Amino acid sequence: MSDERPGDQAAPDAPVPDGTEQQPGSASEVLGAALGGAARRAGLDPAKQSSTGHVVWAAMGGWRGLLESILPGLIFIVAYTVTIDPATGDGDLWLALALSVGTAAVFTIARLVARQPVTAAVGGLVAAVVAAGFAAFTGEASNNFIPGFVTNVLYGSAFLISALVGWSLIGLAVGFLMGEGTAWRQDKRKRRVFFWLAIAWASLFAARLIVQLPLYFADNVTALGTLKLVMGIPLFAPMVAVTWLAVRALYPPDPK
Structure with a gap:
């Protein structure tokens, strides 16, 4: 069976005619710098x-x-679940939202007081407020998860499209970090690895949607919240490890 993949058509092995790389290259360098900078800040x-x-x-x-x-998220789902009224099947939405947003606010304030970087905490607070806004405006606890669905769609689509057009987001970030720009596209092995890494990340986001959306439409808030937690860090961490190991295999350290 041939190992030809969709990305190979957009990123052929043969040298690209002069000028065809120039325009996307400039945009890719900007995007690669942004992605690489974010990756470096994340360690x-x-x-x-x-x-x-x-x-x-x-x-x-x-x-x-x-x-x-x-x-x-954990506090939201616990607070909502333990306050469910057997007669109506609904929990105390306002209490769950208040505790969830309050917890995110406490983390942000703690970082401010300690004069530590607040980017992650502020991001978490904004996400909690936006999610709470969806639920509060509609009065439906399940709508607290809509921003997460949107995020998964956007990230998953970005990784998938980048792979299929031959400009893997993983490759762009790594190219910047390793100081080779977009030169990795001339290496068939690197292109293939970056293609499949992008597909793997797209699959992660897609899996979340496939599993969680039916629970959203069934209005099963407890199961939805639980699976969101289970499919969060427990899946994110192994994916980071696989990505790291694959990239290190492509760029082994120089012997000393």
């Missing part, structure tokens, strides 16, 4: 001699980042 720099465990832990933000990612 994902293949040029550094870091262990896989250290990289995954740094990507999650350590204990504080882990708590900031999990606790607001």
